[in-house]
Amino acid sequence: MSVSDLCSTSVSTTSSADISSPGSESTSTTPKYTPALIIIDMQNDFVYGTLAVPDAATIIEPVNSLIDLPFKVKVATRDFHPDSHISFAETHRKPLFSTTMIYHPEDPHEIMGMQQVLWPIHCVAYTGGADFVPGLKTTEFDAVVHKGTHPNIESYSAFRDIWHKAVSELPDILASHGITDVYFAGLAGDYCVKYTALDAVEFGYKSWVVTDAVKSISQDQLAFEEMKKKGVELITCEDLMARLNAFGD
Ligand SMILES: [Zn+2]
Numbered sequence: 001m002s003v004s005d006l007c008s009t010s011v012s013t014t015s016s017a018d019i020s021s022p023g024s025e026s027t028s029t030t031p032k033y034t035p036a037l038i039i040i041d042m043q044n045d046f047v048y049g050t051l052a053v054p055d056a057a058t059i060i061e062p063v064n065s066l067i068d069l070p071f072k073v074k075v076a077t078r079d080f081h082p083d084s085h086i087s088f089a090e091t092h093r094k095p096l097f098s099t100t101m102i103y104h105p106e107d108p109h110e111i112m113g114m115q116q117v118l119w120p121i122h123c124v125a126y127t128g129g130a131d132f133v134p135g136l137k138t139t140e141f142d143a144v145v146h147k148g149t150h151p152n153i154e155s156y157s158a159f160r161d162i163w164h165k166a167v168s169e170l171p172d173i174l175a176s177h178g179i180t181d182v183y184f185a186g187l188a189g190d191y192c193v194k195y196t197a198l199d200a201v202e203f204g205y206k207s208w209v210v211t212d213a214v215k216s217i218s219q220d221q222l223a224f225e226e227m228k229k230k231g232v233e234l235i236t237c238e239d240l241m242a243r244l245n246a247f248g249d
Contacts, residue, residue, distance in 0.1 A: 025084035033247045036179040036191070037071040037156065039063055040186030041079050041147075042136050051122040053188045053215045060135050062213040062237055063185050067137045069244050073177045075170065076138065077158040077192070079123035080130055080146035087154045089118035096120055104153045104163045114162050116154060125149065145170050156195035159203060171203055181206040182213045183240060189216030190223035194224075201231040208233045210240055 038139050042063060043049075047056040066072060081087070089096045101113040123130040125146075132138045145168050147155040155161045158170050172181065182205045184197050191215050200207035209227060216223060224234060235243070 030120045031178065031180050033180055034072045034178050035181045035244065035247075036174055036177065037066055037069070037182060037183050038196065039067070039074070039076045039136075039141070040075045040158065040184060040196060041077055041123075041188070042133050042186050043078055043123055043129065044131050044133055045122040046079075046187045047133040049122065049129045050120040053217055054219070056134075056187055059185070059187075059213050059215055060133060062210075064135070064137045065237060066138045066183070066185055066210060066213055066240070069241060071207070071244075072179060073142050073173065073181070074140055075143045075145060075158075075173060076132070076141045077145045077147055077186075077196070078130060078132070079105040079148050079192070080125045081123055081148045082151045083124060084151060085115060085121075085124075085148060085154075086152050087119050087148065089122050090121055092118060094118050102152075102154065104161075104165060105150075106165070107163075112163060114154075123148075143169070143173050145173075156192045157199040158192070159199035167244045174203075174205065178207065181208060183208045183210055183235070185210045186215035187215055190218050194227055196221045197227055197232045198230055206233065207231065208235050208240070210235055210237055212236050 042060070045051050046053050084091045087100055092100055094100060096118060098116050098118050101116060102116040103113055104108045110162065145158050145160055147168070153161050158168060159166045184193050184199045184200070184207070186193055193209060197207045197209050209224070209232055211224065228234060
């Protein structure tokens with residue numbers, strides 16, 4: 001089966017504001033196109049479990065087809081929470097999917113509140129729910145970045161927490177490989193994929209979301225519209241395959 005067979009959704013690629021690649025403002029040469037693939041949260045709880053994203057299982061094969069492509073580096077992320085994580089409704093004894101204000105542990109005066117959606121218990125570290133979904137080509141990953149590991153800190157982006165106080169190992173991984181373009185696929189399009197792709201722009205990368213290898217909790221297209229507005233490019237699996245071949249060594 002070809003990538004184009006697996007990727008049926010037709011979403012046209014749009015261009016937006018030109019995003020400088022890291023180092024491109026230097027006077028000499030433009031960095032060589034060096035793409036990375038980041039697979040976001042393809043975990044049991046997000047596919048079949050307590051916080052299952054609609055139709056998530058349908059992107060396992062498209063994601064695997066991306067993993068087969070010749071990226072310089074392939075990274076996976078996992079939500080990886082302690083038992084009583086701050087994002088769980090049960091931790092606050094409030095209704096599922098209600099919201100509450102949360103504060104960073106180093107913000108005792110509660111100055112920088114963030115409105116948190118209260119989720120079902122999900123992706124508890126070292127449980128089956130946090131494992132990669134069966135069938136995913138996990139042996140190809142060069143690194144796995146864990147998110148939300150502190151009991152009182154939430155992270156949607158794989159780059160940093162929601163308060164932007166601590167950065168993960170992801171920027172170092174990308175920098176050490178000279179990455180210029182970062183491609184995102186996985187779950188959920190309107191949370192962890194979106195916030196990671198937006199942060200990739202902020203960290204100076206050309207940021208791409210592979211639309212037919214992503215599923216979202218919401219069925220509207222608002223997350224994609226927001227990403228486009230903020231400089232993220234959208235691409236299909238098929239167009240990405242053609243692009244990688246065109247830039248291939
Ligand atoms: Zn989570």
